[in-house]
Amino acid sequence: MPTTIILTEDTLTDADVAHILSLHADQPERYRVLVPQDTDRNVVAAIIDHLWSGELREAGEDLVGKEPTQQQAKLTAAERLEGSLVLLRGAGAAADGQVIPEDPLPALATAVADHGGPEGVQDVVVVTYPHVVEDTLRRDWASRARDELKVPVLHLYAGTSALGD
Template identity: 80%
Template sequence: MPTTVVLTEDALTDADVAHILSLHDERAERYRVLVPSDTDRNVVAAIIDHLWVGELRAAGQDLVGKEPTAEQAKETAAQRLERSLAGLRAAGAVADGAVTEEDPLPALAAAVAAQGGPDGVQDVVVVTYPHVVADTFRSDWASRAREHLHVPVLHLYAGTSEIGD
């Protein structure tokens, strides 16, 4: 059964699930969802991202450094994973997943390899919010995955029908 690996920074919304499922004709596909436990963010990039979309309060919170503890980050990631899996399963998909470390690319590469590489993985779908700095300089997860993996990688912006670079 071909597998799609999904890397998401937040819980998948109903719109995200619908977009991911619409990528393939067959629903007999398996989905492997990865959610990073992020405790170490680039504060300057996060502030720019929030200001870019008009989130002044969130930019101020980033400025004062309200980073979660490692335990809080893992708990939040686990909750996001469970909501994502529940959404996929409710739509009739076969899905499992895992919480990854802060840098999810090693876990993404391992997930692709565990499924047989390009022969077992149909594609990788990366679901994130827009990150102006990372997207512009191609240091975002999708761009990095394209450089290292030998499978198609699609970048979707969370909660929208927009496709990232």
Template identity: 60%
Template structure:
């Protein structure tokens, strides 16, 4: 009797890239895996943390744009997240994987917790580097490790670097 498929929950702040999909699918190359992609609608953009992140990465223009920018419109943020889910699921399926996805609230941890309790075997968090959150362990991966009882891997988007 074959083993049940392994479920990997992928929490990402942007659409996955082909490099991200390659890294994620290479974690279980010989296993039957189902992927569930979660993308939060960024309706409550934290300007201070974002500016500090950009300054920490010496991205002065991006820091300035965040500082003088506007809060995202909730409908626009949700629509953008839905596009990112569709793109990510499409790339996973194009790679031969079974995948589904959904948009979450700004704080993705409650949805992530439900996804794990619904049978998620592990979590892969894909984000850009965030100097403040990563340093003080308030990033999604660190928070997930504190409350979930499954392996949590943190990858930086578009790279093979671990967070």
């Protein structure tokens, strides 16, 4: 059975699940969800993202910069993973997943290899919020995955029907 690997920075929404499941609705498939624990954010990029989105309070919070501890980041990622799995399974999908280290690319490459490489992995779906700096400079997860993996990579913006580059 082919696998779609989902890399997400937050809990999937109902809209995200509907979009992902519609990609291959005509065939049975399993889903592997990867959620990185985020402990080291680029403060300047985060502030720009919040200002671009009109989130002034959040930009100010980033400016004073309180990074989560390793334990807090792991707990948050585990909650996001569990919420995503509940939604996928609730929609009838066979899904499992794991919390991965902060840089998701090595874990993503391992997941692709573990599921049969390009022959076993239908595609990779990266679900993020828009990140102005990373997206523009093509340093976002989806662009990096396209550069490193030999499977199709789709970039969805969380909670919307918008596609990233």
